[in-house]
Amino acid sequence: MIYIGVMGHGTVGSGVVEILHKNRGTIAQRAGDELVVKRILDLKTFDVPYMEIFTKNADDLLEDRDIDIIVETMGGINPAYEFTKRALNSGKHVITSNKELVAQHGAELLAIARENNVNYLFEASVGGGIPIIRPLKQCLAANQISEIYGILNGTTNYILTRMKRAGLSFEEALEEAKEKGYAEQDPTADIKGYDAGRKIAILSSIAFEGHVPYTGVYTEGIDDISHIDMLYAEEMEYSIKLIARARKYDNGIFAMVSPMLISNFSPLADVEDVFNAIMVKGDAIGDVMFYGQGAGKLPTASAVVGDVIDAAKHLNGTKKEPDGNGTVMNVLSIDDYESKLFMRLKAKDIDGLRSKALEVFEGAKLISIDDPGAMDEVAIVTPPITEGDVENLLSSLSSGVEDFEFIKSIRME
Amino acid sequence: MIYIGVMGHGTVGSGVVEILHKNRGTIAQRAGDELVVKRILDLKTFDVPYMEIFTKNADDLLEDRDIDIIVETMGGINPAYEFTKRALNSGKHVITSNKELVAQHGAELLAIARENNVNYLFEASVGGGIPIIRPLKQCLAANQISEIYGILNGTTNYILTRMKRAGLSFEEALEEAKEKGYAEQDPTADIKGYDAGRKIAILSSIAFEGHVPYTGVYTEGIDDISHIDMLYAEEMEYSIKLIARARKYDNGIFAMVSPMLISNFSPLADVEDVFNAIMVKGDAIGDVMFYGQGAGKLPTASAVVGDVIDAAKHLNGTKKEPDGNGTVMNVLSIDDYESKLFMRLKAKDIDGLRSKALEVFEGAKLISIDDPGAMDEVAIVTPPITEGDVENLLSSLSSGVEDFEFIKSIRME
Numbered sequence: 001m002i003y004i005g006v007m008g009h010g011t012v013g014s015g016v017v018e019i020l021h022k023n024r025g026t027i028a029q030r031a032g033d034e035l036v037v038k039r040i041l042d043l044k045t046f047d048v049p050y051m052e053i054f055t056k057n058a059d060d061l062l063e064d065r066d067i068d069i070i071v072e073t074m075g076g077i078n079p080a081y082e083f084t085k086r087a088l089n090s091g092k093h094v095i096t097s098n099k100e101l102v103a104q105h106g107a108e109l110l111a112i113a114r115e116n117n118v119n120y121l122f123e124a125s126v127g128g129g130i131p132i133i134r135p136l137k138q139c140l141a142a143n144q145i146s147e148i149y150g151i152l153n154g155t156t157n158y159i160l161t162r163m164k165r166a167g168l169s170f171e172e173a174l175e176e177a178k179e180k181g182y183a184e185q186d187p188t189a190d191i192k193g194y195d196a197g198r199k200i201a202i203l204s205s206i207a208f209e210g211h212v213p214y215t216g217v218y219t220e221g222i223d224d225i226s227h228i229d230m231l232y233a234e235e236m237e238y239s240i241k242l243i244a245r246a247r248k249y250d251n252g253i254f255a256m257v258s259p260m261l262i263s264n265f266s267p268l269a270d271v272e273d274v275f276n277a278i279m280v281k282g283d284a285i286g287d288v289m290f291y292g293q294g295a296g297k298l299p300t301a302s303a304v305v306g307d308v309i310d311a312a313k314h315l316n317g318t319k320k321e322p323d324g325n326g327t328v329m330n331v332l333s334i335d336d337y338e339s340k341l342f343m344r345l346k347a348k349d350i351d352g353l354r355s356k357a358l359e360v361f362e363g364a365k366l367i368s369i370d371d372p373g374a375m376d377e378v379a380i381v382t383p384p385i386t387e388g389d390v391e392n393l394l395s396s397l398s399s400g401v402e403d404f405e406f407i408k409s410i411r412m413e
Numbered sequence: 414m415i416y417i418g419v420m421g422h423g424t425v426g427s428g429v430v431e432i433l434h435k436n437r438g439t440i441a442q443r444a445g446d447e448l449v450v451k452r453i454l455d456l457k458t459f460d461v462p463y464m465e466i467f468t469k470n471a472d473d474l475l476e477d478r479d480i481d482i483i484v485e486t487m488g489g490i491n492p493a494y495e496f497t498k499r500a501l502n503s504g505k506h507v508i509t510s511n512k513e514l515v516a517q518h519g520a521e522l523l524a525i526a527r528e529n530n531v532n533y534l535f536e537a538s539v540g541g542g543i544p545i546i547r548p549l550k551q552c553l554a555a556n557q558i559s560e561i562y563g564i565l566n567g568t569t570n571y572i573l574t575r576m577k578r579a580g581l582s583f584e585e586a587l588e589e590a591k592e593k594g595y596a597e598q599d600p601t602a603d604i605k606g607y608d609a610g611r612k613i614a615i616l617s618s619i620a621f622e623g624h625v626p627y628t629g630v631y632t633e634g635i636d637d638i639s640h641i642d643m644l645y646a647e648e649m650e651y652s653i654k655l656i657a658r659a660r661k662y663d664n665g666i667f668a669m670v671s672p673m674l675i676s677n678f679s680p681l682a683d684v685e686d687v688f689n690a691i692m693v694k695g696d697a698i699g700d701v702m703f704y705g706q707g708a709g710k711l712p713t714a715s716a717v718v719g720d721v722i723d724a725a726k727h728l729n730g731t732k733k734e735p736d737g738n739g740t741v742m743n744v745l746s747i748d749d750y751e752s753k754l755f756m757r758l759k760a761k762d763i764d765g766l767r768s769k770a771l772e773v774f775e776g777a778k779l780i781s782i783d784d785p786g787a788m789d790e791v792a793i794v795t796p797p798i799t800e801g802d803v804e805n806l807l808s809s810l811s812s813g814v815e816d817f818e819f820i821k822s823i824r825m826e
Contacts, residue, residue: 019555019697026622030554123552129698131544131552139536139544141443142432142718209439267704270683284432284715285542288705291680292698302697305555 001034002312005061005092007083008074009042009054012097012124015301016071017050020308027305031312038067062086069311071304072096081105088112088120093311097124097304103198103214106205107328119314121307126199127152127276129299130292131306136206136280143282145207149245152199152257154274154294155183155190156222156242161272163230164239170225182274192221193257196244200255204246207280208329212246212253216331220258224408228373232342233261235369236381239269240410252330254337261342261412267291335388342367344407345397346377353401354378360397361385377407414447415725418474418505420496421487422455422467425510425537428714429484430463433721440718444725451480475499482724484717485509494518501525501533506724510537510717516611516627519618520741532727534720539612540565540689542712543705544719549619549693556695558620562658565612565670567687567707568596568603569635569655573672574685576643577652583638595687605634606670609657613668617659620693621742625659625666629744633671637821641786645755646674648782649794652682653823665743667750674755674825680704748801755780757820758810759790766814767791773810774798790820 004020006013017037020027028034039061040054061067062083070087072094074080080101087094089112096102101109102125113120123133136145151157155177162173174191177183189195201214222242233240238261246255262269267289271277276294281287293299343361347353358364363383368374385393390409398404417433419426430450433440441447452474453467474480475496483500485507487493493514500507502525509515514522515538526533536546549558564570568590575586587604590596602608614627635655646653651674659668675682680702684690689707694700706712756774760766771777776796781787798806803822811817 015697023555023557023696026557027555130701131548134552135544135548138723139547139716139719141722142436142440142715144436144439265683267680267683270678270680282715283436284428284711284718286706286709286712288543288703290701290703292701296699298697299699302555302695303552305697306552309554310551 001036002031002068002315003036003038003064003066004069004071004308005039005041005064005067006037006071006073007041007058007061007080008072009040009044009046010073010075011297012300012304013040013042013071013073015297016073016304016308019298019301019305027309031309033312035308035312039064058083062090067092068315069093069095069308071308072098073304074098075100077101077104084109084120085112088116088118091116091118093119093121093315095304095307095311096120096122097300098122099125099195099198099202103201106202107211119311121311122202123307124300124303126202127278127290128154128292128294128296129302130276130278130290130294131303132203132278132290133206135290136203140280140282140285140288143284145248145280145282147245147247147281148200148203148207148278149243150278150289151241151268151271151276152196152244152278152294153190153193153242154276155187156193156196157271157276158182158274159191160222160225160240160242163225163227164233167227167230169227170223191223193219193242196242196257200244200246200257203278204253204255207246208248208253210327210329212255212329212331217255217257218334219256222259225259228371229408229410231369231371231374232344232367232379236261236342236367237264238262238412239264241268241271243268249332252332254332256334256337259410261410263413266413336386338384338386340384340412341382341390341409342379342412343382343409344377344379346405346407347401348403349401350376350378353404356397356400360393360400381412414449415444415482415728416449416451416477416480417482417484417721418452418454418477418480419450419484419486420454420471420474420493421485422453422457422459423486423488424710425713425717426453426455426484426486428710429486429717429721432711432714432718440722444722446725448721448725452477471496475503480505481728482506482508482721484721485511486717487511488513490514490517497522497533498525501529501531504529504531506532506534506728508534508717508720508724510535510713512538512608512611512615516614519615520624532724534724535615536720537713537716539615540691540703541567541705541707541709542715543689543691543703543707544716545616545691545703546619548703549616553693553695553698553701556697558661558693558695560658560660560694561613561616561620561691562656563691563702564654564681564684564689565609565657565691565707566603566606566655567689568600569606569609570684570689571595571687572604573635573638573653573655576638576640577646580640580643582640583636604636606632606655609655609670613657613659613670616691617666617668620659621661621666623740623742625668625742625744630668630670631747632669635672638672641784642821642823644782644784644787645757645780645792649674649755649780650677651675651825652677654681654684656681662745665745667745669747669750672823674823676826679826749799751797751799753797753825754795754803754822755792755825756795756822757790757792759818759820760814761816762814763789763791766817769810769813773806794825
């Protein structure tokens with residue numbers, strides 16, 4: 001019998017208790033022993049059949065020597081950070097779905113886990129139920145990973161899907177996402193790309209075997225994407241997605257979250273609604289993609305319980321896993337990032353703007369749509385240019401065109 | 414230093430040697446020790462810098478007590494079967510990409526491995542480099558898996574992609590696949606679905622934790638798919654794919670390989686060329702998909718080396734993994750399988766056939782395309798019916814229509 005303490009009985013925590021109960025027979029077989037939830041920490045009171053194991057005192061879990069595995073599904077930094085340190089230092093394995101904590105203190109917590117010969121596992125912190133961290137560490141161990149990119153946030157993907165499929169505005173789609181429980185009342189972390197930024201920091205730390213601070217991830221959100229942008233995308237046979245991307249260079253790591261135009265022929269274009277998909281590029285394997293529900297009670301709890309089973313199989317010592325050496329990696333400036341840009345520009349003299357734009361952005365292509373909202377503007381797709389060069393080119397464009405207005409640009413795959 | 418013996422220096426075997434050499438630094442770090450190829454068994458002679466470690470005598474590997482891990486990349490049943498048994502019985506871990514052997518003798522070889530406290534690992538036998546077996550065993554351990562389905566054969570997927578995109582006939586596309594090295598000179602195992610059948614047998618044995626004999630997998634190939642079928646698919650916004658599928662029922666397993674019409678909105682529809690994709694349905698996780706190159710030298714070798722690293726980390730004993738209890742599972746007859754069918758029918762009296770078909774297949778919808786090759790036929794999509802019922806319905810249709818001819822049917826997702 002292996003005893004588990006669950007900290008936080010919210011959406012994910014209650015899902016963990018549910019799965020451990022529902023599938024207890026097969027889980028015992030797979031873990032090699034019966035897994036039993038002994039105590040649950042939560043300040044709220046729940047009307048559930050297992051009320052008697054709840055406590056409001058963390059010591060009841062942290063100082064219980066019978067408990068070998070702590071599931072931390074509280075979220076947020078405090079008090080999860082202190083509780084996790086105490087648990088690891090007292091020789092308990094800790095499993096978490098807490099992406100804020102892993103992104104901010106993961107390297108330190110992994111080091112504490114190693115010192116205490118226990119595991120700190122966080123498969124559920126990225127991509128909900130989608131297996132990605134373990135495959136990265138184990139299945140792709142033969143590879144040098146050069147790049148990771150994908151759709152890591154379900155809320156924004158739902159909003160973009162509804163804008164594309166139902167012609168909704170950003171605000172309408174966000175409202176719908178809130179009604180369906182896909183967006184929080186304060187959706188900032190999702191729509192501004194911060195959530196995806198934390199996740200790509202966690203993934204790239206594993207893939208590139210060093211510590212990529214999430215604060216170094218360049219982040220743009222989707223709140224500026226409009227119905228007109230969607231129409232242009234459709235015209236080009238592209239889809240707009242919030243893409244998180246990390247790439248390894250000789251002198252460091254580049255990591256970014258931003259809306260991007262993805263060709264409809266790319267498998268990522270068809271990842272719709274709240275689904276997530278993560279592409280990994282390795283020197284031997286080429287491209288490999290993992291797809292599934294990136295959030296939600298049972299999918300996320302499924303990943304937590306997968307980690308619990310793994311910890312139970314390695315109860316007396318850490319798994320031999322490469323967690324990097326904790327070296328903080330050099331995060332490169334976005335100025336050197338090169339991509340094609342889709343650009344919308346405006347001026348009184350449309351014809352003059354058009355010819356000047358094609359002159360300044362040499363090799364650019366014009367894109368036009370038949371919509372009243374796009375009548376007095378010029379849209380182009382530039383050849384690949386660096387972020388640093390764009391500013392100079394735009395200022396030489398604006399100096400040659402009266403009443404020039406830069407509407408926006410969106411990076412292209 | 415951990416010594417490895419490689420049996421078979423063909424496409425995959427030479428890829429394994431290449432990756433172990435190229436990425437030796439990071440691999441040593443991840444495995445916790447240096448991995449060195451000590452001997453290579455092959456009857457052919459190769460002009461490579463490591464010629465001196467080749468041998469034509471299997472005993473040089475099997476009786477070398479320094480060698481802890483055997484990589485079996487010979488393919489075929491004999492002599493791989495005997496060599497694998499000898500290796501396992503002498504306490505060596507065996508890693509293989511040999512799907513024929515795993516599908517036919519996997520259960521027995523796993524039992525022998527367990528008896529000898531070593532591992533028999535075969536991630537590379539399904540889906541080339543795509544991580545699927547380890548995620549199934551570990552990441553999805555919290556789930557009851559109810560279904561696995563997907564595109565498990567790259568050769569046929571390439572042929573179907575070229576038929577769809579370039580309008581080629583089956584024969585032309587097969588010829589092109591041969592020229593590009595994607596199809597073997599004798600392509601039977603691929604185009605008849607036998608290869609995919611072996612792979613779905615392996616996957617379902619793991620997912621359903623019992624032995625699913627590959628001989629029980631109902632198999633249809635793609636050699637009957639025509640240009641006209643592709644046009645109908647396009648009209649319906651569907652794509653034709655060779656789908657392998659296994660589903661668990663209370664009284665057994667159903668497993669099948671056949672061409673299927675897949676909605677263009679399904680992520681599987683966009684899996685093109687030689688790529689593979691595998692969907693898994695679990696009670697907690699919902700749908701999760703794994704996508705990547707299902708074959709090829711380095712992708713497949715990547716999976717083999719991933720397993721080698723795993724074996725190296727668990728050198729002194731098997732990993733605690735559920736391999737099922739070896740019980741042979743009941744494979745259900747295809748007669749009870751229910752699906753919508755796309756059906757092409759012919760008769761002299763087209764109008765009579767049309768109305769009679771809609772009468773017999775109640776609730777069916779007519780499909781028509783504007784192509785000379787489809788002028789004298791009737792195409793319908795039936796409501797879901799079982800395979801067993803189809804025959805009866807067709808015979809009552811044929812008895813009421815003069816010169817009735819059943820052209821073909823294709824199952825629909």
